[in-house]
Each structure stands twice: as C-alpha cells, then as structure tokens.
Amino acid sequence: MNTQNQGTPDNAIFSLFSGDNAEILANPFGLLAMMRSVSAVMPLPFPIMGPDHTAWMVTRMQEAVQVLKDQAHFTVDASSIGMEGLFGRDSAEADDAATFFTNKTMLTVDEPDHRRLRLLVSRAFTPKYIESLRPRVQEIANELLDSVQEQGQMDLVADYAFPLPINVISEMLGVPRADRDQIRVWSEALAHGLGVGKRDPGVQAHMRAFGEYVAHLVAEKRQHPAEDLISQLIAIEEGGDRLSETELLSMITLLIFAGHETTSNLIATGSLMLLDHPDQLEQLKADPGLVSSAIEELLRFNGPATIAGPRFAIEDIELGGQQIKKGDVLFAILASANRDESQFTESEELDIARTLNRHIAFGQGIHTCLGAPLARLEGDIAFSTLLRRLPNLRLNIPRENIVWTFSLNSRSVSSLPIAF
Numbered sequence: 413m414n415t416q417n418q419g420t421p422d423n424a425i426f427s428l429f430s431g432d433n434a435e436i437l438a439n440p441f442g443l444l445a446m447m448r449s450v451s452a453v454m455p456l457p458f459p460i461m462g463p464d465h466t467a468w469m470v471t472r473m474q475e476a477v478q479v480l481k482d483q484a485h486f487t488v489d490a491s492s493i494g495m496e497g498l499f500g501r502d503s504a505e506a507d508d509a510a511t512f513f514t515n516k517t518m519l520t521v522d523e524p525d526h527r528r529l530r531l532l533v534s535r536a537f538t539p540k541y542i543e544s545l546r547p548r549v550q551e552i553a554n555e556l557l558d559s560v561q562e563q564g565q566m567d568l569v570a571d572y573a574f575p576l577p578i579n580v581i582s583e584m585l586g587v588p589r590a591d592r593d594q595i596r597v598w599s600e601a602l603a604h605g606l607g608v609g610k611r612d613p614g615v616q617a618h619m620r621a622f623g624e625y626v627a628h629l630v631a632e633k634r635q636h637p638a639e640d641l642i643s644q645l646i647a648i649e650e651g652g653d654r655l656s657e658t659e660l661l662s663m664i665t666l667l668i669f670a671g672h673e674t675t676s677n678l679i680a681t682g683s684l685m686l687l688d689h690p691d692q693l694e695q696l697k698a699d700p701g702l703v704s705s706a707i708e709e710l711l712r713f714n715g716p717a718t719i720a721g722p723r724f725a726i727e728d729i730e731l732g733g734q735q736i737k738k739g740d741v742l743f744a745i746l747a748s749a750n751r752d753e754s755q756f757t758e759s760e761e762l763d764i765a766r767t768l769n770r771h772i773a774f775g776q777g778i779h780t781c782l783g784a785p786l787a788r789l790e791g792d793i794a795f796s797t798l799l800r801r802l803p804n805l806r807l808n809i810p811r812e813n814i815v816w817t818f819s820l821n822s823r824s825v826s827s828l829p830i831a832f
C-alpha cells in the first residue's frame with residue numbers, strides 16, 4: 413500500500429502511535445468522532461513501517477469487530493502470510509522486539525498455537541478462580557490506603573493505581589516484591605519500545621534488561637519451584653512439548669506486562685473521569701452497587717487500550733467500502749468503536765448506570781483479554797475502597813496541569829495528585 417491514498421485526516425491521529433501531540437493524547441475523542449463520521453476504515457501514513465507505508469484505521473464498531481473476529485481474513489502474525497511485520501524482518505529492531513515480546517506470545521500467533529498457549533494459563537484467569545483472590549486484593553488495597561490516609565493527599569498513580577495490580581500479578585506469578593519498581597521502569601520502556609520510541613538506544617537497553625531479568629527469574633524458579641504460575645509453567649515446559657523455552661519467557665513477559673499496565677490505567681484514568689464528572693461520582697458514592705456498571709462505562713468511555721494490536725489482511729478484501737490488499741496492516745481503534753453513535757445512546761456521555769454497554773475495551777474474538785476477570789475484580793475493589801475510605805476525594809493540582817502519557821496502545825495520566 414502506498415501513501416497516495418484518498419482522504420487521510422489530519423496526521424494528528426498518528427500521535428496515538430507516537431505520543432507526540434499532547435493535546436490529542438489528552439483527548440483524542442473529537443478527532444476520532446470526525447474520523448468515524450468520514451469513514452469506517454481510513455488510511456493513515458504510517459512511517460513506523462517505512463517511508464511510504466500506510467495503515468488502515470478502523471473507526472466504527474461493526475468493522476472493528478469484524479477485523480478482530482474474522483480469522484479467515486485477518487491475522488495477528490504477518491509472517492504466516494509471508495509478509496514482514498510492523499518493523500521489517502531483518503532489522504535489529506525486529507530482533508529485539510521478537511526476543512522479548514512480539515513473536516511468541518498468544519497475542520501474536522494464530523490458531524492452533526494461540527489456543528495451545530492460552531490454555532496453559534487460562535485456568536488461572538477464570539472468573540471463579542479470580543474471585544477467590546478477592547480477600548487478598550482487598551487486603552492490598554487497604555494496605556496501600558493505610559499508608560497514605562494520615563497524609564490527606566497522595567499521588568493516586570504512584571501510591572495506588574500502579575502498586576495494586578502489579579502486586580497482585582506479581583504474587584500470582586511469584587515475582588519478588590523488591591523487583592516491582594524496576595519492573596515498572598522496564599515495562600514502560602517495553603510499551604514505548606514496541607512503538608515509535610524503540611529507535612531510542614536507551615529503550616533497547618531496558619528491553620534487554622527486562623528480558624535478562626525474566627530469564628534469570630526462570631532459572632531461579634527452576635532451582636527453587638514454588639506455588640506460583642511461573643513454577644507451573646516451568647513444569648509444563650520441562651514435562652513435554654507443549655511450551656518451548658522462548659514461549660515460556662515470552663509468556664511470562666506478557667503476563668507481567670499486560671497484567672499491570674492496563675489495569676493501573678483503568679484505575680487512574682477512571683478516577684480522573686469520575687472527578688471530571690462530579691454528578692457521576694456522587695451517584696456512585698450514593699449507590700456503591702453501581703460499581704460494576706461504572707467500571708464497564710469507564711472502560712467504554714476512556715478505556716486503557718486505545719487501539720488493538722495490528723492485524724494483517726490474509727487476502728484482498730473489501731471492508732467499510734475500502735479495498736484492502738493482502739498484507740495491509742489494520743488497527744481497530746477501540747476508543748473510537750466504543751463511542752460509535754450507532755451502537756450507544758449518547759455515546760459521548762459518561763453514564764455509570766448505562767445498562768446496554770457492549771463495548772470492546774477488552775477486544776473481541778479469540779484474543780479477547782485473558783485478564784478481563786482479574787482487571788474487573790481489581791477495578792471493583794480499587795474504586796469501591798477508594799470511595800468508601802476517601803469520600804472527599806478531589807484533585808490536588810489544576811486540571812490543566814495533568815500530563816498524559818503514551819505507550820504502545822494505551823494512554824493514561826502519569827501522575828494524579830489528589831487530596832482527601
């Protein structure tokens with residue numbers, strides 16, 4: 413596909429991939445609404461792949477769901493159709509990304525490998541098992557608020573939204589407590605490293621260090637197995653041909669990474685959205701039973717994953733009135749589909765009591781988020797505990813001073829000072 417394409421919107425949308433336009437990062441919704449009104453599927457110059465490349469932005473719900481569900485026409489694995497992935501096959505960048513993340517996870521392979529990999533860990537993420545973690549997650553949330561309660565203020569990101577999910581996933585996996593701050597640094601670098609920022613040598617170094625850390629952790633657990641998910645995966649790897657060494661390392665990296673970043677963002681962005689909509693905040697405080705529908709609405713309205721991972725067309729196909737060619741790359745813009753006015757009444761409004769809410773913040777089809785039950789449990793406990801214990805919650809800096817950060821497919825606030 414070349415760049416001589418019809419009607420691309422303002423290149424501002426590219427900042428959802430590069431993070432270089434602070435205004436769009438903070439609020440992409442006007443631009444997304446404009447794109448949706450123009451076309452369900454539109455081409456965007458996509459220099460990440462090379463100077464003359466474009467990618468298709470899928471803006472409306474019906475087409476986004478099709479791209480995510482129709483495995484006969486769209487793959488997550490460009491190499492399966494003899495094409496290069498986002499970064500080219502022979503570059504050093506491709507090697508780095510492949511080593512640590514992109515090549516061998518369930519998120520980046522098709523069936524049957526996808527099912528094999530997902531089944532190995534799916535029992536640890538069933539709603540029933542996840543519900544059994546409730547008391548421990550509650551305990552972690554309480555401990556975090558205990559240590560700030562007296563101060564009357566905190567950074568909701570650093571003191572609450574980040575440590576809660578990383579502590580939970582680390583305990584599930586058996587990652588030592590002392591390593592968790594370092595993991596945050598690495599996984600932020602990984603998120604950037606898989607986007608445009610990966611050309612930065614500092615990012616490469618972080619990615620390598622993260623990879624080495626995971627390898628070291630696995631070596632430790634081989635010597636001293638414990639009651640945790642990493643030890644279980646090692647036993648599976650050693651026990652037969654269901655999991656290769658590379659897949660084992662990629663799986664652990666994916667679970668650490670996916671297991672905290674997005675959920676931190678749900679808690680942080682969700683809290684900010686409630687502060688931005690005082691009537692909704694009051695409604696939730698008055699009726700804590702609304703927390704589940706509130707979480708679904710926060711996921712829809714400003715969910716952590718702006719865009720799904722890349723899909724590649726397996727053959728020529730028409731989609732949303734556009735001619736897609738074999739090998740073309742498509743991005744389902746979840747944040748746009750979730751505001752599709754043909755799917756949601758008053759789609760640009762936050763309504764925590766919304767009942768019909770078929771959002772796709774966790775994706776769709778075979779790659780639908782494995783961790784959704786965990787994210788929902790953590791969200792439930794995080795919001796309920798916060799509002800119960802700190803009912804006078806308010807922003808502690810001017811609203812315009814809030815800075816949004818960017819990562820691969822996610823946007824969030826980097827810090828959220830609040831007083832209570």
Ligand code: HEM
Binds near residue numbers: 782
């Ligand atoms: C609010 C929090 C979260 C959001 C918004 C979110 C979002 C997503 C999305 C959109 C996908 C699909 C991506 C695609 O199709 O390209 C996905 C997949 C995935 N997520 Fe999450 N996620 C969250 C939390 C978690 C947690 C807590 C875990 C726990 C380990 C997790 C693990 C995964 C895994 C393993 C996949 C790949 C599933 C597959 O390929 O079969 N996520 N997530």
